[in-house]
Amino acid sequence: MKIALIVEGSYPYVSGGVANWIQMLVSAMPEHEFEIIAISSSRKEASSYKYKLPPNISGIHDVFMMDYLSLEEGKPPRLTKKEAASCLEWFAFQKNSEQSIPCIADSIRLGNPISFMKSEIFWDFLVASYEQEMPNHSFNSYFWTWRSMYLPAIYLLQQSYPIADVYHAVSTGYAGLIATYLRLKHKKPFLLTEHGVYAREREEEILKSVWVDPPFKKRWIAYFYHMSQGAYHTADRTISLYKGTHQIQLELGLQAEKAMIIPNGIDYHRLSVLPRHPGTSGGGIVFGALVRLVPIKDIKTMLYAVRLASHDIPDMRLWIMGPTDEDPDYYQECVALTRNLHLEEIVTFMGKVTIDEYLPKIDALILSSISEGQPLAVLEGMAAGIPWICTEVGSCRELLEGKDEHDVGIAGYVVPPVNPKAMSEAMVKMYSLPDERAYMGQVGRNRVEAYYQIDHFIDAYRQLYDEVVT
Template sequence: MKIGIVVEGSYPYVSGGVSSWVHMLMEQMPMHEFEIISIMPNPKTEADYRYTLPKNVTGVTTLALTQRATRKRRPEALSEAERERIKTWMTFGQVDSSIYPILENQIGTPEQFFSSRLFYQLVTESYQEEGQAGSFIDYFWMWRSMYAPVLDLLQAGLPQVDLVHAASTGYAGLIASAMKERQNIPFLLTEHGIYSREREEELLQASWIPAEFRSHWIQFFHHISREAYRKADDVITLFERNGELQRQLGAPVEKLSIIPNGIDVTGLSALGHVLGVDKLRIGAIVRVVPIKDIKTMIYAAKLLQDMLVPFELTIMGPLDEDKEYAAECEMLIRQLELEQSVLMVGKVDIRQHLPEF
């Protein structure tokens, strides 16, 4: 069987929990072939790989959100019903993955669509129906920014596979839904974290979005997540609370399953434990990126210091995925005078450190 694995901001360009999980999954299924569809913010090349691909990986298709579709296509005349379906879908009225062929083949290129009378009417009507009072120009460009990656992804060339497996909703779930629709294949969806909730947290703090448009962006990510939930044959996550959130966000209850992360008990128990008698030794295995909120961890360490608790916190995880954020964390450690107690050691062999904590 040939399986398509769709990931976003992850394998094989970014190390971390989901990437390690994908790598392990493929290594442990040598009887199957895998095609990686990797969605990244910017273009990447093979030189950027953080992993040595298993031998059963037959190809990697990298789709950059900033990379415009290059295939030429002529816009087709749309019926009134088709135009209404586009508006209903783009204004989050209902999920409708059967609209993908229209967006893939009938509206022309994204640039042609954004220059069309249909798009202008759609944005104008939405602006009026929402009772917006902010800049219409900003609102118009918000729509373009929101749907440019969607249309580019839907119009991208994708590999033929027997089954598609998305490791999140969002853009990965969108692509997997389109592949199921296009190729008539099964679609499995696994969520480690709840994608649309994570995007919501980021958007609420984002300074680049005018406050009056934040709710629109949040609705957008919930909308495409609902679409993935409805289109997937199975929706799997790690624990019950995540399953409850998925159900609240629109996942059909009959599709939900819980598969907890496995733990290599034998391998870990053999490491032993070195008791620390002089101080409390704390380890954090975590990517140093904003969604992990490392700064709150550092502030918590400051509370321990103020309480005169002898401790040492070792933060283990790559420092190069968001260099600016990592530098801010290191500066915060210095500002709070925690240099002797909080160590950011980068990507290390975790097993060498675990016995110390």
């Protein structure tokens, strides 16, 4: 069986999170051939692999979104009136309009993307939408918003893609859009796994952004929800990692009979036997963070919390373990903040490490993210018997406090995101109660053993691949 994994801004060029999940999935299924369709923003972002590719990956099929900037005019559209009307429904965010995506992807019928957007068909539609939507705003800004929204999508759709037995997108967005197209074109099964809710994450980014003019934020947000709903309608199965994401997907229009939950899994047997030698800083405490140095992980809140907690915790250490090259500017901001807060003797940026060497020396772990799905790092720390302090994002509360009445016990503290005071109070509490730390560590280890082992996760996907193909 050949499976095409469709990923956006991730494997094999970015490490951590979803990329680790992909590496585990592919490595555990040597009986299947995988090809990666890697969607990157630019060629610069795809400069080097962060992983040693398993032998059953037959290739990396790269597409670069920003290559649309080099487009020049070409052949005009050759659409029938019915085809034109169908395509325009998709550009208007109409429900169930994803059936027109193969037509949009057809460079013969739709024509060159720039020529299409300059055609009478599209121009009349654009002007009518402008007059209805925001006639009091700049038409020039409206036009360039549409251009920057639709040209990358058309460009991606009109690229060539490998044929596979199964198309498996690991998010909605552009990965889900390509998978929707390939499902409709080749009539091959399409699986969709959402680690977080892509449309919700883009909404949060756009609302906070400065690159989107305020009048156009609503349209950009609607665009990403539109793409997500098209993927939900087209996918044969849509998988979430936990109940929270599952419920949001249903609210966004996913049919219940297509929805399923497959939790993440990690190598429990390797991590659960790691020795425990915490307290290596004498009478103090060692906190750790297994994290990429990127804004969504909100390292700055963690640093402010450390500063507050340091007044009450003698000889405290924080080891921040994870790659620093994904967003070098943010990493340098964190280093500068560490200096400004006079934390150089407390905080160490370790870079990417072999976690098995460091987990035995850590008393407690911290996650300060503002958005997550079901973090593999949290599961890995729990398997090693280490308690956590996590922000209340994604499935973190479920992981630390249990998912139902049969899954009892507390494996750590949950605090609000972007709240240094609450996080520092949890750190002081963790320091003050060593017996509680030991208890929470054992609860976490037991929970991972029961519900989050890699064999459970792999067996579920192996069965699902076989089911959709046969």
